[in-house]
Amino acid sequence: MQRNLDRIRLANLRLLIGEAGSADALARTTGTSGAYLSQIRSGTPYKSGRSRRMGDNLAAKLERATGKPLGWMDEPHAAGPGLGAADPTGDLSPWSSGGLCPLISWVQAGAWTEAPAFPDAEARINCPVRCGPDTFALRVRGESMEPQFREGDLIFVDPAVPPGNRSYVVVRRGDGSGAATFKQLIEEDGRRYLKAANPHWPRPIVEADADAAVCGVVVFRGSAVPDGVNARPAQPSG
Template sequence: MKMKEITQIRLENARLLAKQAGGTTTFALKVDREPTQMSRVMGSNPTKNIGSKLARHIEACFGKQSGWLDYDHGIRDTSDSYDANTMPIAQPLRYYRYPVVSEAQAGWFAECVVPYPAGMEERQETTDYEAKGSAFWLEVTGDSMTAPLGMLPSVPEGTLVLVDTGINPAPGKLVVALLDESNETTFKKLILDGGQRYLKALNPAYPLIPINVNCSIIGVAVEAKTKL
């Protein structure tokens, strides 16, 4: 491939990364360069090319393999023109897929981390959130987490909540817990009152559940999505 072609491919790939990052300024900060320098390199009429040294540096900053900028990945900028100062809404650089599990399967995470082997999931949902531990989506059932009108947060029945098992379950977090006595899982808010930990429903019609050694916190809810 001719150097001229490589230079053009580098430019197109770098522009895509800049749009995903949120603009030239954000892109420049991420690669530790001045925005004006990046504008000269990637503007509508660039006055400088992306050399090999800068290309490798950009790849490293975005977690790409060495040489990624030099190849045509079949991804194209579909906008009519490139404006170095005006960008579309930033898009995630990467998506992650996590299984959707039932309340019964959620309890298994406390024992074996995953409810079934990878690739055998009945259903998966995507997100741009990178979990710190094993993660799963749990579909909320019942109205215990539906807060009174005007109160937030409120997690009504049918909502999918992403549960990350790698986050510390600090008081104030919404958590999925396994109650040892009933061997049932529940989705509640973890609170601390007078040195005693409780699981609290967002719906005030439900009582507090005091917990000590009779409960295992499986994970912390980090995201919610509702399909209409």
């Protein structure tokens, strides 16, 4: 029972972090440490090797600070119809298959299913944070999510994380095109919107299609170091 409770609390912590925008933002609201919340989210163990978990006091503190009812942290929460959420009691293993996540194309992301398999992945790479077994990676395209995400950045997308308000998500459009898009999910007055981070984008926010489906929540972003940044300067001769 405790293991299931830990999983539910972990999923709800990720949901709250998504609503707040970051672990640091949630920490400021609750008067705790952003680093500590990140350690719980990623499953960082104590020096003794014992798994880090959320205690009752922190769970209650998060509920009070975010206006959730008593016991909210201990119950699974779906994201509602349309843009569905995975069951947070599901397995959240420390790594995807063999410690590697498939790097896939946006076409493959658009063909996402509830049991994704990507035998034709471009590559398989480690996700630096704890993630579910079906996590996959994509390269950011275009400028719609700048400045937070730039073209070429790697994003790791976990289908097991419940999407919440202000989560960064990869969504398969419900217009029959099968196209996938990367946006921020906004929930307001029972309606759902997809928001571009770039304030200069032509249509920065659009209402989500009724049949749109969340393929997963972004749990980590990585950027390649530009060529030449790590080059050592030439030493003067003589």
